Amino acid sequence: MSISSRPIGVFDSGIGGLSVLKHLLLSLPNERFVYLGDTARVPYGNKSAETVRTYARQCAAFLLRHDVRAIVVACNTVSAVALDVLRDECPVPVIGVIEPAAREAVAATRNSHIGVIGTRATISSNSYTKAITRLASERAVMVHAQPCPLFVPLVEEGWLESPVTRLVADEYLRPLVANGIDTLVLGCTHYPLLTPMLSSMLPDVALIDCGACTTAETAKILGIQMESTSMQAAASRTLFYVTDASPNFSLLARQFLGIVVNDPVTVDIDQMRTSS
Amino acid sequence: MSISSRPIGVFDSGIGGLSVLKHLLLSLPNERFVYLGDTARVPYGNKSAETVRTYARQCAAFLLRHDVRAIVVACNTVSAVALDVLRDECPVPVIGVIEPAAREAVAATRNSHIGVIGTRATISSNSYTKAITRLASERAVMVHAQPCPLFVPLVEEGWLESPVTRLVADEYLRPLVANGIDTLVLGCTHYPLLTPMLSSMLPDVALIDCGACTTAETAKILGIQMESTSMQAAASRTLFYVTDASPNFSLLARQFLGIVVNDPVTVDIDQMRTSS
Numbered sequence: 001m002s003i004s005s006r007p008i009g010v011f012d013s014g015i016g017g018l019s020v021l022k023h024l025l026l027s028l029p030n031e032r033f034v035y036l037g038d039t040a041r042v043p044y045g046n047k048s049a050e051t052v053r054t055y056a057r058q059c060a061a062f063l064l065r066h067d068v069r070a071i072v073v074a075c076n077t078v079s080a081v082a083l084d085v086l087r088d089e090c091p092v093p094v095i096g097v098i099e100p101a102a103r104e105a106v107a108a109t110r111n112s113h114i115g116v117i118g119t120r121a122t123i124s125s126n127s128y129t130k131a132i133t134r135l136a137s138e139r140a141v142m143v144h145a146q147p148c149p150l151f152v153p154l155v156e157e158g159w160l161e162s163p164v165t166r167l168v169a170d171e172y173l174r175p176l177v178a179n180g181i182d183t184l185v186l187g188c189t190h191y192p193l194l195t196p197m198l199s200s201m202l203p204d205v206a207l208i209d210c211g212a213c214t215t216a217e218t219a220k221i222l223g224i225q226m227e228s229t230s231m232q233a234a235a236s237r238t239l240f241y242v243t244d245a246s247p248n249f250s251l252l253a254r255q256f257l258g259i260v261v262n263d264p265v266t267v268d269i270d271q272m273r274t275s276s
Numbered sequence: 277m278s279i280s281s282r283p284i285g286v287f288d289s290g291i292g293g294l295s296v297l298k299h300l301l302l303s304l305p306n307e308r309f310v311y312l313g314d315t316a317r318v319p320y321g322n323k324s325a326e327t328v329r330t331y332a333r334q335c336a337a338f339l340l341r342h343d344v345r346a347i348v349v350a351c352n353t354v355s356a357v358a359l360d361v362l363r364d365e366c367p368v369p370v371i372g373v374i375e376p377a378a379r380e381a382v383a384a385t386r387n388s389h390i391g392v393i394g395t396r397a398t399i400s401s402n403s404y405t406k407a408i409t410r411l412a413s414e415r416a417v418m419v420h421a422q423p424c425p426l427f428v429p430l431v432e433e434g435w436l437e438s439p440v441t442r443l444v445a446d447e448y449l450r451p452l453v454a455n456g457i458d459t460l461v462l463g464c465t466h467y468p469l470l471t472p473m474l475s476s477m478l479p480d481v482a483l484i485d486c487g488a489c490t491t492a493e494t495a496k497i498l499g500i501q502m503e504s505t506s507m508q509a510a511a512s513r514t515l516f517y518v519t520d521a522s523p524n525f526s527l528l529a530r531q532f533l534g535i536v537v538n539d540p541v542t543v544d545i546d547q548m549r550t551s552s
Contacts, residue, residue: 040327041317048521051316150440153429164426164447167440245324270546 007032007239008218009063010072013055014042015249016152016189017074018256020097023211024072025237025257028219029229033238034066037264040244043152044077045121056082060090061272062241068092072218076118076187076210080127093221100213101185102131106141108206109183115176115205116145118187123147128187144179148172148188155190156252161197169194169201181205193255231259240264283308283515284494285339286348289331290318291525292428292465293350294532296373299487300348301513301533304495305505309514310342313540316520319428320353321397332358336366337548338517344368348494352394352463352486356403369497376489377461378407382417384482385459391452391481392421394463399423404463420455424448424464431466432528437473445470445477457481469531507535516540 008028010021014037021035036059038044044052056078063071070093073079073086079096086094105114116128129143151172154165176184185208186192192209199207219226235257242249242264253261284304286297290313297311312335314320320328332354339347346369349355349362355372362370381390392404405419427448430441452460461484462468468485475483495502511533518525518540529537 040323042322046318046522046524047316048523051520149433150426150429153426157425164440164443167443171440244327246322247324248322 005032006067006069007034008070008072008222009034009036009060009066009068010074011036011038011059011063012075012189013038013044013077015039015252015256018253019189019192019209020072020074020211020214021238022231022257023209023215024218025231025234026229027215027226028224029227031224031237034063034068034241035238036062036241036269037243037249038269039242039246039249043119044075045119049081052077053082053085056086057089058269058272060086060094062267062269064090064092065272066239070095070218070222072214073097074189074211074214076122076189080122080125095214095218095221097189097210097214098127098131098187099135100217101187101208101210102128103135104213105183105185105208106132106135106139108208109141111180111182112139112141113179113181113183114141114143115179115181115184116143116187117148117151117172117176117184117191118145119152120147120149122187128185142179144176144181146172146176148191151194152188152190155193156248158255160193165194165197166201169197173201177202183208186210231257235259235261241267243267243269281308282343282345283310284346284348284498285310285312285336285342285344286350287312287314287335287339288351288465289314289320289353291315291528291532294529295465295468295485296348296350296487296490297514298507298533299485299491300494301507301510302505303491303502304500305503307500307513310339310344310517311514312338312517312545313519313525314545315518315522315525319395320351321395325357328353329358329361332362333365334545334548336362336370338543338545340366340368341548342515346371346494346498348490349373350465350487350490352398352465356398356401371490371494371497373465373486373490374403374463375407375411376493377463377484377486378404379411380489381459381461381484382408382411382415384484385417387456387458388415388417389455389457389459390417390419391455391457391460392419392463393424393427393448393452393460393467394421395428396423396425398463404461418455420452420457422448422452424467427470428464428466431469432524434531436469441470441473442477445473449477453478459484462486507533511535511537517543519543519545
């Protein structure tokens with residue numbers, strides 16, 4: 001099997017990573033993908049770093065069994081606490097979502113005030129603040145971080161533009177607006193589904209979608225040319241696996257990807273190890 | 277060890293079961309308790325019935341190792357899909373939350389219109405509707421069931437009486453109000469924290485708290501006299517265990533119980549079996 005025919009592995013704690021997969025499918029039409037959602041143990045965001053590292057290793061081990069040529073960690077929590085561990089232990093490139101989005105935010109800001117929104121775990125980890133500060137190098141960039149724990153359940157409820165969601169967003173975004181941000185990192189893979197509402201609420205703010213940035217990073221690292229394509233036939237380039245047969249997967253997959261996907265295969269990864 | 281000195285085991289997928297433990301502590305002052313929150317795998321509500329049964333068996337097995345005299349399943353999802361399995365396999369009484377709350381609702385309703393709110397999993401299981409219909413026997417009782425998936429994250433965010441929570445409740449409760457319910461089962465262990473808001477929104481509706489009903493059922497089954505007591509020293513009668521050291525446990529425990537509890541002990545229950 002030649003290198004270019006090996007698939008790219010993508011994993012997330014659940015279905016959120018599909019918003020990253022969507023960009024990979026739309027921009028890399030000649031690649032195949034293996035997507036793993038650890039739906040039996042979702043969410044990772046309220047678990048200890050040690051437990052998240054254990055789970056991340058098992059996800060990576062599962063993907064390596066599929067002879068993947070790279071692993072995209074389509075999960076902010078794992079990117080925040082387990083990327084180093086995975087890079088140490090995996091024989092293929094491991095690409096997280098935080099650094100690409102942080103780099104894009106630094107490039108986009110004009111007034112050096114960057115907002116970051118994410119789950120409580122992602123924000124508490126300070127990963128975006130550290131990455132942005134490091135990448136800004138000599139420039140003095142101010143990072144304004146805000147946890148938005150209700151956004152994920154609102155997205156999963158499908159209330160993408162309801163008055164409730166606007167009221168919640170008003171509450172969460174007020175301090176960021178007060179600080180005059182001109183750039184906002186959507187630091188959670190569920191949040192891109194709120195883009196229409198957020199754009200209308202923050203018309204002068206650049207929204208950074210980690211899926212798009214991570215796709216560009218993946219192409220660069222693997223030396224692949226990016227090309228635009230439609231989602232037509234995209235699903236057939238992807239194998240979907242989950243760790244629990246959640247009845248919501250197909251419904252949410254359609255919401256995240258905009259296409260109907262095949263039923264995922266349920267697998268048990270509890271005993272998997274990166275070193276066999 | 278005589279029977280009465282053996283503790284009562286209580287488990288939940290996470291911290292919600294503490295609202296049931298609260299009633300047990302307040303009404304059974306001479307009992308000791310072992311509480312297990314499966315925080316590594318919370319929530320159970322979006323997992324398949326088969327996976328929930330596996331997890332429930334492991335929780336019960338852990339409690340049996342503590343020589344418990346009974347197991348209170350302080351979790352609606354487990355009560356809905358795994359109670360029969362646990363009753364078959366455990367050598368002690370196993371008490372769920374659904375049947376006691378259903379019985380209380382049937383006794384409370386005057387106009388035979390009962391509302392039930394819960395997570396999507398609990399409502400989809402139809403467990404409350406079936407139990408209420410069965411317990412109403414000859415009476416024709418109408419059950420109006422409504423999933424409220426945003427209530428748990430709102431409670432965990434601490435927004436117990438915020439305008440957002442009222443707006444969400446308005447939306448969820450509208451069909452129940454339109455159906456003229458006079459009784460509402462709070463079919464999720466997080467919901468009792470919303471009682472002040474729900475009471476003010478539904479002043480003429482009897483709210484059924486499964487924690488209170490389940491405590492009465494436990495006392496009856498074990499032949500214990502119920503007595504009122506304060507939460508003073510209650511925590512010292514309980515051993516707390518979790519499957520993942522979530523930093524939020526102590527904070528949320530204070531919110532649910534109204535007292536400061538000791539840090540829980542983290543345990544691994546993945547390999548436990550009810551039959552040793």
